[in-house]
Amino acid sequence: MISLRHVSTTFPAARGKDPIHAVDDVSLEIPRGSIQGIIGFSGAGKSTLLRNINLLERPTSGEVRVGGTELTGLGGEALRRARHQIGMIFQGFNLVNNLTVAQNVELSLKFAGERDRRVRRERAAEALEIVDITEKAKVYPAQLSGGQKQRVAIARALATRPEVLLCDEPTSALDPFTTATVLQYLADVNRELGITVVIVTHEMEVIKALADHVAVMESGRVVEQFHAAELRREGFAPRTSIGRYLVSDGISVDRRGGGVRAGSEPSAADQGADPGADQGADQGPGADPPASGREPRTASGLVAATASSEGGPR
Ligand SMILES: Nc1ncnc2c1ncn2[C@@H]1O[C@H](COP(=O)(O)OP(=O)(O)OP(=O)(O)O)[C@@H](O)[C@H]1O
Numbered sequence: 001m002i003s004l005r006h007v008s009t010t011f012p013a014a015r016g017k018d019p020i021h022a023v024d025d026v027s028l029e030i031p032r033g034s035i036q037g038i039i040g041f042s043g044a045g046k047s048t049l050l051r052n053i054n055l056l057e058r059p060t061s062g063e064v065r066v067g068g069t070e071l072t073g074l075g076g077e078a079l080r081r082a083r084h085q086i087g088m089i090f091q092g093f094n095l096v097n098n099l100t101v102a103q104n105v106e107l108s109l110k111f112a113g114e115r116d117r118r119v120r121r122e123r124a125a126e127a128l129e130i131v132d133i134t135e136k137a138k139v140y141p142a143q144l145s146g147g148q149k150q151r152v153a154i155a156r157a158l159a160t161r162p163e164v165l166l167c168d169e170p171t172s173a174l175d176p177f178t179t180a181t182v183l184q185y186l187a188d189v190n191r192e193l194g195i196t197v198v199i200v201t202h203e204m205e206v207i208k209a210l211a212d213h214v215a216v217m218e219s220g221r222v223v224e225q226f227h228a229a230e231l232r233r234e235g236f237a238p239r240t241s242i243g244r245y246l247v248s249d250g251i252s253v254d255r256r257g258g259g260v261r262a263g264s265e266p267s268a269a270d271q272g273a274d275p276g277a278d279q280g281a282d283q284g285p286g287a288d289p290p291a292s293g294r295e296p297r298t299a300s301g302l303v304a305a306t307a308s309s310e311g312g313p314r
């Protein structure tokens, strides 16, 4: 359904700085009707890669295909039309505050080129019904809870009846219960409407709950991929240390004044993992344990720092 081939996105250098390789030679195949999770730490390039799929951010190089259409070969009106098959929801909901819930959803149909007001109303009502929020159609976003706002955002993305739904951290502003509700709606949309879902998150719990396939990103690259079902298999250990780190949940904080030491206890998975099996993914500059007093700059550095400050996996 979605095919990314050697996709790279480089942002031009600020004065005196190096250019940023936000996405670096990523190839990924996402089957129709599946749920693909993309996980990684802040700055790994997840949002940029997601925006590459609908060309909200046009890649610097590489090919993006969605449903057999090469989007990277399109421009102008043809690209605008092709994008109708791709809905997107954002971390910050992005609702227009001075429009009602229904008007917010109708607006996306207007942007998609639907000229008939009656059709816009019907489609908006249909989309609001899918996420069970019809009773809030006439209220303004300020009167909604976070979970309700996110459901409206899902309705807005569904109104154009897309084949693909791109979700950028859709639950990171929500409490665990509301997160479960929103994820359930995404699962239902996937199962009942057959929509292919791509979800970016930094929470492995979200991946475990929802995804079929997982891609782990670090420094712009997909460093590892596995079936989400593996996460439930006893003894499963991701190949890369970043993958293992993300699998081990929990946060440990030193309250005795030992300095910043973000990270979690190595999980059972870490203990069984073969540190030599990373196959180059962690051999970038970030793999070196940071010199004392210097903060690790990459996620790998953080992993290494955590491991060294804890004496490594026990
Ligand atoms: N428009 C832009 N111009 C310049 N640099 C950018 C731009 N957008 C992103 N970047 C840089 O690209 C890198 C990847 O950013 P991106 O937003 O894709 O990361 P992310 O994995 O989504 O992080 P987070 O989890 O914090 O949302 C970062 O170093 C970021 O500063």
Ligand SMILES: [Mg+2]
Pocket (backbone or CB within 6 Å): 046, 047, 048, 168
């Ligand atoms: Mg992001």
